[in-house]
Amino acid sequence: MSNPANLKYTASHEWIRSEADGTISIGITQHAQELLGDMVFVENPAVGRKLKAKEECAVVESVKAAADVYAPVAGEVTAVNSELDSAPEKINADPYAAWMFKMKPASAADVAALMDAAAYQAVVDSEAH
Amino acid sequence: MLIFERSHPGRRNAAQAPHHAAAAGGPSTGLRTGIPAALLRQDRPLLPEASEMDVVRHYTRLSQKNFSIDTHFYPLGSCTMKYNPRACNTLAMLPNFLARHPLAPESTGQGVLACLYDLQEILKDVTGMAGVSLMPMAGAQGEFAGIAMIRAYHDMRGDTARSEIIVPDAAHGTNPATAVMCGYTVKEIPTGANGDVDLDALRAATGPQTAGLMLTNPSTLGVFEKRITDIQKVIHDAGGLLYYDGANLNAILGKVKPGDMGFDVIHMNLHKTFSTPHGGGGPGAGAVGVAQRLLPFLPLPVVAKLPSPAGGESAARGAKPAGGEGINNEVFRYLTEKDLPQSIGHLSAFSGNIGILLRAYVYARMLGAEGMHRVAEFATLNANYLMAELYKAGFTVAFPQRRASHEFIISMKPLKDATGISAMDVAKRLLDKGYHPPTTYFPMLVPECLLIEPTETESKETLDGFVAALKEIRDEAHATPELVKGAPHTMPVRRLDDVKAARELDLTWKTPTSTAPV
Ligand SMILES: Cc1ncc(COP(=O)(O)O)c(C=O)c1O
Helix, strand or coil, X not given: CCCCCCCEECCCCEEEXXXXXXXXXXXXXXXXXXXXXXXXXXXXXXXXXXXXCCCEEEXXXXXXXXXXXXXXXXXXXXXXXXXXXXXXXXXXHCCCCCCCEEEEECCHXXXXXXXXXXXXXXXXXXXXC | CCHHHHCCCCCCCCCCCCHHHHXXXXXXXXXXXXXXXXXXXXXXXXXXXXXXXXXXXXXXXXXXXXXXXXXXXXXXXXXXXXXXXXXXXXXXXXXXXXXXXXXXXXXXCHHHXXXXXXXXXXXXXXXXXXXXXXXXXXXXXXXXXXXXXXXXXXXXXXXXXXXEEEEECCCXXXXXXXXXXXXXXXXXXXXXXXXXXXXXXXXXXXXXXXXXXXXXXXXXXXXCCCCHHHHHHHHHHCCCEEEEEECCHHHCCCCCCHHHHCCCEEXXXXXXXXXXXXXXXXXXXXXXXXXXXXXXXXXECCEEEEECCCHHHHHHHCCCCCEECEECCEEEEECCCXXXXXXXXXXXXXXXXXXXXXXXXXXXXXXXXXXXXXXXXXXXXXXXXXXXXXXXXXXXXXXXCCCCCCCEEEECHHHHHHHCCCHHHHHHHHHHCCEXXXXXXXXXXXXXXXXECCXXXXXXXXXXXXXXXXXXXXXXXXXXXXXXXXXXXXXXXXXXXXXXXXXCCCCCCCCCHHHCCC
């Protein structure tokens, strides 16, 4: 599965999709879910929580490990995907459909400045040592 | 199969129960306990009912299913599954150790206190620390004690703005968890390509907010942090303290002292380095050692040796058996809050896992200082031999340019890419070949990793056999991948559904309602 070209990415393996209503949806990438393996638990931030860029705000836990998920940009949490509470495996099945939470970014420019798919792929390749 | 599933209502050992209890139809009838009637339970507890023979057979069969260091090579990285000498067991089980009540007076327990005192001294000596407390009952509890002491130290000095503990990304999960439990935020720093801490990242992460750094050396990647002197300087210059995670002490035992590397506080997993049974075989012991400035904060109780105040008197009484009032005119006693008012306190009801501490003590005495050197030398030799053989056999060693410490990592990524067989599949197949698998998927930095720690107690033949088994599995992965994917085939249980187990954790036996005893 390749990384969709219409998304933005972070070096900490989150994907970001800009929605029509001005919010962004955030999930973890194919590479991240592959490394972590079968998900058993997802903890999302509270709706309304104000986040700084790169702030730890969610946790994904798999059989192998627990990993923090970081806010890609500053902003406020507007929604969380509560389906993942009972079905965390959706992240394994299709990481780009299984969004975790949505944010209203403080600045659209911050989102535009994030990595594109090609830049993210370079990060993934460089990690494989 | 649980013992509950062997239960039959009313089945018990009437023949062996005391006569009056058997006659009364059960042990709880007619007991005068002094407990107010309102507080007595109305229902019988849900206990299995089985005959003595049922119980013996049940547990003997379970023990026969065990995959253990007594039956198999067990190269579980980071866990130091070395042979547990029988002598340690035998001596720790001497009747007077076993029968001693924890509330018995210290005057009648001078022998056990002397052993614990000696163990404290031995551990101080081999790690270069100024004081030791044996009380923590696991490595993780030792970490908790250590970071609590760091916190107490900063607080005592009024240095309360320090809010962060730095932890490398290769660390064991208990490190960041400990920091959080002690009220700190965790600052994670990356590892460089050669496996060492990224010193620039460490410098950038360190500042007036730094309470300390938690470091495992050799690290969980199986390499010795070469720049430990620089690392300790960065932290100490910023006013932070250095915590040593001693999980990998086996690699350097008697060779390098954490105290000399500049560590302020350490834990030692006695169940690893000092060879007490663990991993399903017994509880742990996570003794902590501290540098001078942390001495006042040690967890209680600590054993002290004092000159016998009543040496003359007790000699005069004459009739006292030797050992009743101290040994050689010395008295051992537990220090309390009165002696160490700044202590972080007690971590257990009595004196830690004392049976484990006694085993560790016997082990340390059997080795002596000379033997401890040999432990480190042979642990390292075995790891490097195994790593070299696997490298020659074409396996992907994570840090081939580095000498292994007492453990090393191979990655199954190339095999997975070629055949779809993962590190977990290989691990399960190893069981069929008579080997306990190495640690899998830890540390997470290396994809599809196996962390392999042979320990010093294994022979060359065993190591060669393990290499041969891995080669066979690699061949099977290409020729008959279903065989590997379906492994284990020869164990009492097949592949467990660990995803389901984690998602639907269920640890409580529930009696089927129809047979619930009343
Ligand atoms: C590197 C490391 N640190 C800490 C611990 C925690 O020790 P324990 O399991 O005794 O609590 C372990 C344990 O397995 C470890 O491997």
